Amino acid sequence: MALNVHQLHIFYTVAERGSFSSAAQNLHMTQPAVTMQVQALEERFGTKLLNRTTKKLELTEAGRRLLPQARKAVELMRETDEMMVRFAEDLKGRLQFAASLTIGEYVLPRLLGxxxxxxxxxxxxxxxxNTTEIVDAVAHxxxxFGLIEAPSDVxxxxxxxxxxxxxxxxAPAAHPFASREEVTxxxxxxxxxxxxxxGSGTRQIVEDELLRVGLTDAPESKMRIISEFGSNGxxxxxxxxxxxLSVLSVWTIKHEISLGLLKPVRVKDVDFKRQFYSVRLRSALLPIPAAALLGDLRELSHEK
Structure with missing residues (x-):
């Protein structure tokens, strides 16, 4: 049978107060109920914890051994209660943060509700x-905190x-690539x-991967870039x-794929996989609401 923390609390209060009646008043219990709980604790340990005389209440050797542990249990319960009260208070108010375009426009709307x-x-x-702006806002x-699409070494x-x-x-639906699963x-x-x-995380991942597969010159010089835009839309x-054509996150094109407007195509021997990151100052604590939001993001990733 598991140790009853409530009984430890009652024993501790009786020992500190020096009487069953005073402990009962403090605990808002009847004196017989207090006595019964202490007796149940004694039966669990198979030894007397208190000697009851007509004049005073004394701890036995077993009771003296138990008292410091009971005190720790009571203090832990009090600290836990205070911590959870603070937690509940922290889960109020305004959660302010920044998210990169892919995360802010396509990922977070799926879970904020x-x-x-x-x-x-x-x-x-x-x-x-974009990712660069968010890191700068956190740093300066x-x-x-922020949510970004590429790692930061700031x-x-x-x-x-x-x-x-x-x-x-x-690729657009009418493009020759749209009928293929993979291209070189x-x-x-x-x-x-x-x-x-x-400066966007998406652009950085594309360039980093092209460098990884052997484009030693600046990747943008190897691509036929005819336009650059500041939004996925x-x-x-x-x-x-x-x-x-473009390279975009699978999160951003779900709707267009379902409508048959765009077609995702894999590039042979090229891996555009990445991770989204949370960023904050190393010297700062993450607000509790932010930790809760990040927990939801991790769960969403597992469901994807």
Whole structure:
């Protein structure tokens, strides 16, 4: 049978107060109920904890051994209660953060509704910026935390992986690539490209992977980049219109794929997989509502 912490609390109060009647008043219990709980504790340990005389109440040797442990248990319960009260208080107010475009426009809307239903006392203030701007805001402008699409090596910034993502080559429905599951890197480089702007996490992942597979010169010099846009929506519209191909997160094109407007195509021997990261100052604590939101993001990643 598990040790009853409530009984330890009663024993501790009796020992500290020096009488059953005083302990009963303090605990808002009847004296017989207090006596019964102490007796139950004695039966569990198979030894007397208190000697009851007509004049005073004395601890036995077993009682003296138990008292410090009972005190620790009572203090732990009190600390736990205070911690949970603070936790409940912290899960109120405004949660301010920034998210990169892919996360802010396509990932977070999938879970913010359920998150706010779970925590109705929280209001969310989310700014949508690119990865470079978010890291700068955390490092220099007092932003609590952000969600970005590429790792950061800025001094003083802690970047922690939150969820997985994959980028794919995207072609319009009428393009010859749309009927294929895979193309070569050389075929991709021969096509006109419409990309996100410099500084975006999506653009950085594309360039980093092209360097990894052997494009030793600047990757943008090897691609036929005809346009750059500051939003995923603008890039998708340009691809749909036949302006060129692009590389985008699978999160951003679910709707267009379902409508048959865009087709994802894999590039042979090229891996555009990445992780999304949370960023904050190494010297700062993550707000409790932020920790709860990041937990939901990790769960969503597992469901994807």
């Amino acid at each position: 359920s998150f706010l239903r779970r925590f109705p006392d929280i209001s969310v203030d989310m700014k949508v910026m 402008q007092g932003l609590d 001094p003083g910034i802690l970047a922690e992986p939150v969820m997985d993502d994959e980028l794919v080559l995207v 890197l050389e075929e991709m480089l021969a096509e006109p490209m419409v990309l996100r702007e410099k 603008a890039v998708k519209s340009a691809v749909e219109a036949g302006l060129g």
